[in-house]
């Protein structure tokens with residue numbers, strides 16, 4: 001796994017939306033490679049037709065890099081506790097888990113750029129706190 005954590009930190013104030021992670025030629029003998037973006041494993045995948053795409057590849061249970069596990073087509077079973085994913089859809093097939101999310105990917109010449117964040121960032125329970133604050137600050141009806 002390659003790490004770009006330090007490079008991202010150094011750019012602190014002007015985080016780019018995309019980061020160059022690989023070259024097209026890096027995939028001449030492999031279908032999938034993992035990288036680390038801010039300590040989260042992200043995979044670049046090359047389809048047989050030459051199309052590239054990127055996805056989170058850290059197991060949602062405990063962030064295990066799933067590129068280290070054996071694949072059956074697009075399915076992979078995390079060797080730690082057995083959670084199974086379809087990495088193309090992102091769906092976890094045997095647990096009630098959030099899916100692996102896609103990252104945006106752009107091929108610019110020979111270089112492959114990947115978005116720093118997944119396409120859809122999930123807003124966690126902050127909304128619940130906000131709703132609670134609204135309720136307790138609301139004036140009673142007259």
Ligand code: FES
Pocket residue numbers: 059060061062063064078079080081082083
């Ligand atoms: S870390 Fe993957 S199933 Fe537990």
